[in-house]
Amino acid sequence: MIDFTAWDIVRNLLLAARWTVALSLVAFALGGLVGLLVLFARVGRAKPLRWGAVAFIEVFQGTPLLMQLFLVFFGLPLVGVDTPAWFAACLALTLWTAAFLAEIWRGCVESVPKGQWEASASLAMNYLQQMRHVVLPQALRLAVPPTVGFSVQVVKGTALASIIGFVELSKASTMITNASFQPFTVYGAAAAAYFLLCFPLSAWSRRLERTLHVAHRN
Amino acid sequence: MAYQFDFVDVFKYTDVLARGVGLTVTLIGVGGTIGIAVGIAGAWARGYSGNRALEWLVAGYVEAIRNTPFLVQLFFIFYGLPSLGVRLTEVQAALLAMVVNLGAYATEIIRAGIEAVPRGQREAGASLAMTRMQVFRHVVLRPALQKIWPALSSQLVIVMFGSAVCSQIAAEELTYAANFIQSRNFRAFEVYFVATGLYLVLALLLRQGMRSLGGWLVFGRRA
Numbered sequence: 001m002i003d004f005t006a007w008d009i010v011r012n013l014l015l016a017a018r019w020t021v022a023l024s025l026v027a028f029a030l031g032g033l034v035g036l037l038v039l040f041a042r043v044g045r046a047k048p049l050r051w052g053a054v055a056f057i058e059v060f061q062g063t064p065l066l067m068q069l070f071l072v073f074f075g076l077p078l079v080g081v082d083t084p085a086w087f088a089a090c091l092a093l094t095l096w097t098a099a100f101l102a103e104i105w106r107g108c109v110e111s112v113p114k115g116q117w118e119a120s121a122s123l124a125m126n127y128l129q130q131m132r133h134v135v136l137p138q139a140l141r142l143a144v145p146p147t148v149g150f151s152v153q154v155v156k157g158t159a160l161a162s163i164i165g166f167v168e169l170s171k172a173s174t175m176i177t178n179a180s181f182q183p184f185t186v187y188g189a190a191a192a193a194y195f196l197l198c199f200p201l202s203a204w205s206r207r208l209e210r211t212l213h214v215a216h217r218n
Numbered sequence: 219m220a221y222q223f224d225f226v227d228v229f230k231y232t233d234v235l236a237r238g239v240g241l242t243v244t245l246i247g248v249g250g251t252i253g254i255a256v257g258i259a260g261a262w263a264r265g266y267s268g269n270r271a272l273e274w275l276v277a278g279y280v281e282a283i284r285n286t287p288f289l290v291q292l293f294f295i296f297y298g299l300p301s302l303g304v305r306l307t308e309v310q311a312a313l314l315a316m317v318v319n320l321g322a323y324a325t326e327i328i329r330a331g332i333e334a335v336p337r338g339q340r341e342a343g344a345s346l347a348m349t350r351m352q353v354f355r356h357v358v359l360r361p362a363l364q365k366i367w368p369a370l371s372s373q374l375v376i377v378m379f380g381s382a383v384c385s386q387i388a389a390e391e392l393t394y395a396a397n398f399i400q401s402r403n404f405r406a407f408e409v410y411f412v413a414t415g416l417y418l419v420l421a422l423l424l425r426q427g428m429r430s431l432g433g434w435l436v437f438g439r440r441a
Contacts, residue, residue, distance in 0.1 A: 159287035
């Protein structure tokens with residue numbers, strides 16, 4: 001029987017934490033990209049696109065992330081796509097992140113005064129130019145704190161990837177527990193690792209919110 | 219050959235799904251009620267207890283919970299606590315995890331509501347010789363809850379979605395039922411599709427329920 005020292009547990013958790021970080025980064029980056037597309041559809045003038053965006057957001061915000069993971073993981077192979085766990089996790093988390101970010105950003109875009117839209121329209125700008133040069137730069141300032149705040153949800157969301165067998169922090173904890181019989185220590189350490197990843201983001205988001213408020217008052 | 223979808227195979231297990239829905243509803247009903255109560259207590263402790271140590275303790279609890287995944291909290295409670303001599307059944311552990319999780323978020327949400335209540339109201343209460351506790355209970359709490367009721371409802375829906383994870387400790391809720399059925403008939407996609415639809419419906423019902431409950435309990439309208 002192999003003895004697990006505290007260092008063995010920490011070392012293995014840290015190795016697995018790399019995958020939590022990688023998955024979070026991929027989901028957040030791709031989710032942001034897709035979310036931007038959904039946002040453009042959501043606040044644009046084309047009705048079918050708008051309805052599509054609303055449906056997308058409702059479905060992904062209105063169902064558990066775990067179900068989305070299962071549907072991707074078990075659904076894609078049915079249409080002949082080879083779906084390893086990492087791919088299913090990346091795809092599901094990306095779509096889920098996109099839905100939430102699109103909705104967060106919609107609030108920011110809609111808080112830009114209507115006159116800005118009208119003024120830019122009177123300068124003969126088209127929709128993309130209006131967004132690019134007038135609306136998004138103003139919305140961006142509002143969008144940063146809640147976006148950073150949501151990144152915490154993404155990091156925590158990656159824990160669910162363990163359930164379809166992707167070996168990240170949570171799955172590694174279960175595996176180490178099964179070998180070391182020290183669930184209290186291992187899950188405690190895993191929680192601490194997540195905390196170390198998430199707390200700086202939470203704190204940063206809060207600070208951004210405060211500085212933004214200060215800018216608002218002046 | 220294209221895959222043939224077969225939902226009939228899923229509906230043979232309607233009773234299993236119904237039991238799963240039953241436990242999910244029970245979990246969110248009981249866990250939600252206690253969790254909101256914990257949130258109110260936590261918000262009181264942070265803003266009205268006047269006890270520094272308690273304030274820090276609650277702040278630590280809120281940060282610890284909000285910055286770790288529900289899955290890890292659940293595993294810690296179910297697998298970790300027995301080594302401290304606390305042995306819980308699957309359902310008890312699921313409930314405890316949901317209460318602890320919701321309690322932290324609710325504390326933060328309700329605290330924001332309390333801070334949004336105008337200062338003058340508190341001072342008016344104090345000038346009527348109310349104690350801090352009386353001001354909290356009779357003056358501040360209701361308008362605070364009115365302000366944050368929609369946010370609290372959303373959080374409840376999020377916690378219900380989170381409860382899908384409780385299948386991992388074999389609490390027999392909706393996702394567990396789905397896992398069970400797909401292990402029998404190998405119709406994974408169809409089963410999870412139906413389960414996802416059921417969650418969608420449950421979320422709508424929960425929102426509607428919270429709206430009615432809020433109208434009756436918090437806004438004082440008899441619906």
